[in-house]
Amino acid sequence: MKVNSKKVIGIVLLLFGLFILLDDFVRWQSLLPQPIEDAPMPTELHPIVNEKKNTLITKAANKNISIVITDGFRTIEEQNAIYARGRTTDGTIVTNAEGGESFHNYGLAIDFALQLGNGDVIWDLAYDGNENGEADWMEVVEIAKDLGFEWGGDWARFQDYPHLQMNFGLSIRELQRGKRPETSEEEE
Known part of the structure; x- marks a missing residue:
């Protein structure tokens, strides 16, 4: 052969x-990326985010600015319903994040608005209710940033002016894979 x-x-x-x-x-x-851990989905705001939210409300009130938290933790289903607005349901598009793609789904984000003395809630970035020559909205944003929040109004692609979040150094991808932030600032 x-x-x-x-x-x-x-x-x-x-x-x-x-x-x-x-x-x-x-x-x-x-x-x-490999699965990090099989952590359950949160069901409420992260304790540090909740504490900072309360501090934000108090510090804003100290400047004669009343704010309300219009949204905090959201379930995947709630996020999907918000994502559908302006796409498959009536309304205006308010998010580009589907369920599981928002820091709200992991208890790491809040949305706020200003509250007038008569109880009305407004999203007016120029309103100066405390009459100090500065927009109340931006005063709240500065307080929030000092507390460690990231502001959605700083984003390049899709400005989300009411949105404040703390990512604890984690990306959405890491959160989706089961990684979770520590529950106290000392552990970070």
Whole structure:
């Protein structure tokens, strides 16, 4: 039986090439995000976010600014219903985040609005109810930032002016994979 050396060399090179591709694939797979832990979804605001929310309300009141928290923790179902607005249901688009893609779903975000003396709630970024020459909204935002919140109005793609969040150094992807922030500031 005569062996064709060109075919043998071709097969060896093909096998070697497949081995290299398989090795690269295995290395690439190890770079993909792996499940971190099987943590349950939160059911309320994170304790630190809740504490900072209360501090925000108090500090704003000390500047004669009354605010209300219009939203906090949201379930996946609630987030999906909000996402549907302006898309598959009536209304205006107010979010680009589907269920599981919002810091609200992990208890790490709140939304606020200003409350007038007569009880009306407004989302007026220029309103100066305490008459100090500064927009009350921006005064609240500065207090929130000092407390460690990130403001949705600073985002480049989709400004969400009522939105305040604390990510604790975690991305949505990490939260989706089960990672959760610590529950006290000392543990961070």
